[in-house]
Amino acid sequence: MPLQNCIECMISFNDRNGLTTEVSKVSKRVRQEDIAKELGLSINSVSLALKNSKRINEETRQRVHQVAKELNYIPNSIARSLVEKKSKIIGFILPKITNPVQIETAQLIERKLMANGYNMMLMTTDSDRDYESFALDILVSRQVDGIFLFPTNKQNQDKIRSIRNAHIPMVLLSGGNYEPASDSVYMNQFKGAYKAASHLAQLGHRQIAFIHGGPANMEKYTGYQAALKDNGIEFDEELVITVDNYSYEQGYLSAAKLFSKGGVTALFASSDYLALGALRWCREQGMRVPEDMAIVGFDDLEAAQYAEIPLTSVTYKVEELTTLAVELLYRLITEEEQAKSKPIRIEIEPTLQIRSSCGYKSKNRQ
């Protein structure tokens, strides 16, 4: 689909399908007018009665509710949104729905929003700059009351800034060691990666490989590099592999490339799936983990904990993050919090969950 000029594409969409002219056979939905006619009241009275206004007679109120139920009246949110200038929809944009942590974040946020009458519109970007931009336009067009965005690296910074300037509440769920373009609540991936790589370095490893998912993982990449530097290890580009999705398979294939040459003694993977795929390769090749190869993952999925060799992984409290994120968005929606020149920035610091796969004998070792 044409991502260029996406607004134009949205504008002219109707020309492309022939649906408009078709006779709608949809049985008319019942409106307030219908129940007004039924009772010989005005639409207004019905409207007031339905929202239990005290300015309406208790008896008529009950009769209206009665008839509404009988006719199976369901309010038209679209019409309501138009007049109230609130859609009660929150947009949620994330790169890929297959990222378990991001989708868990979405789930928790959806639950919290639902409790306040909001619903969630979900869009994916595949980490693509144009898709991300397009998704933002769509959500603005749909008059969402707020947006959660897992931005991919520093894409669309200008657009994000302009949305913020338009006072559309938006909370970024990713960020790093740079000035964010909008208010944000996120786990510091830089620090997480730094901790992981440092840990491996301090266990004595000098050749630490790194697998990452491209632009979406830039912060992890820089964290990895910083850790090497601080531990006096020279960065070697040969030890880094970029993959295009976080799968066991990609981890498996990357391990084959990275480890066959020999020399490498440790791996830091930007996702647990990648780490577990690599783990599988090691097992097949008769490599012992952690003795021959130390492995650290990222996200601390349940799969990491239950792996053959329980996986050391970078972790953080998703529940805590989502709570903060929703709170911040509500503050922005109610404008308790004005859009200040400097975006609010709430950071969660990740920790390293140490298990067997890195070879460190912790007291809590599993």
Add this chain to the structure above:
Amino acid sequence: MPLQNCIECMISFNDRNGLTTEVSKVSKRVRQEDIAKELGLSINSVSLALKNSKRINEETRQRVHQVAKELNYIPNSIARSLVEKKSKIIGFILPKITNPVQIETAQLIERKLMANGYNMMLMTTDSDRDYESFALDILVSRQVDGIFLFPTNKQNQDKIRSIRNAHIPMVLLSGGNYEPASDSVYMNQFKGAYKAASHLAQLGHRQIAFIHGGPANMEKYTGYQAALKDNGIEFDEELVITVDNYSYEQGYLSAAKLFSKGGVTALFASSDYLALGALRWCREQGMRVPEDMAIVGFDDLEAAQYAEIPLTSVTYKVEELTTLAVELLYRLITEEEQAKSKPIRIEIEPTLQIRSSCGYKSKNRQ
């Protein structure tokens, strides 16, 4: 939140928050009227120009587009939806976002929808009857153009039927050996479970345990029972455990309960995660898989393939299913397909992907 009388809850929502009276500091979005004023045209001409009507002068058309871009005009989908009686939103209801196969289904469907100008509203039910009913009401209220629903067992059959009667396009993504309440495209879970349990029975196992996730897994349950019966094995309730989510942990705990007594030689789990959790328990207890315990899972996740002992699992083509489901929904939307008295029913038959965990020496054994 009050799930009873959900419509009333929706109706009276505004009373509960105090936002309505607050002064909106949102800088006014630009409307067609603004660009009309700017050019000394009528709103109508602007509207026509924006959608590239041939009934408008080419020069003015261009001027309108020009100004629209300058003012950063973004169309208001809410207003458009109101008059067109089409929201271009598709609702998607699923029990839990943490089910990888269901969420992959959602992802694939979202992509296909997006290519046609639709967006997706996502809701979760937690397999709860009232939540499911509530979600349906919300989506109807929001005037969605169609609904995908992973129904939980036979909940809300009447509501589903009434939505169908109201000619709101809806495709069910789950079903079984019973007359579905609406048009549906789904993988036959009964057959999948039947194949899995039969396979174990035919390998000689007589005590086959079963872990399932409650009402959402009824079809698998009956498939399991049917397989036992057809293989002359008496059903033993003691060998069945119900869990409330598909996690490694639940599988691990269930294995502890089921296997400690002894006697059981095989396990069929209604989800790969459960199976892998059980696998972990076996390893810790020194039980060999498949020699001491044969295990079969469901869904054929990547984790199953890459497990320590690659897991035999029930599988099907999600891509194929989503393609059929989207096609069917479009047919219903364009009313090529009238809502007939008898719902359309498209079934995908799952297959058993045999790997090492069940002990069967297939030629393709991994």
Add this chain to the structure above:
DNA sequence: TTGTACGCGTTATCAC
């Protein structure tokens, strides 16, 4: 307590 009139932003039907 209830009804009337108007507005929300857009599209569609007519005139001109």
Add this chain to the structure above:
DNA sequence: GTGATAACGCGTACAA
């Protein structure tokens, strides 16, 4: 080709 005018369904002043 272009511009009034009337919808769409609901909320809210303001009258009655």
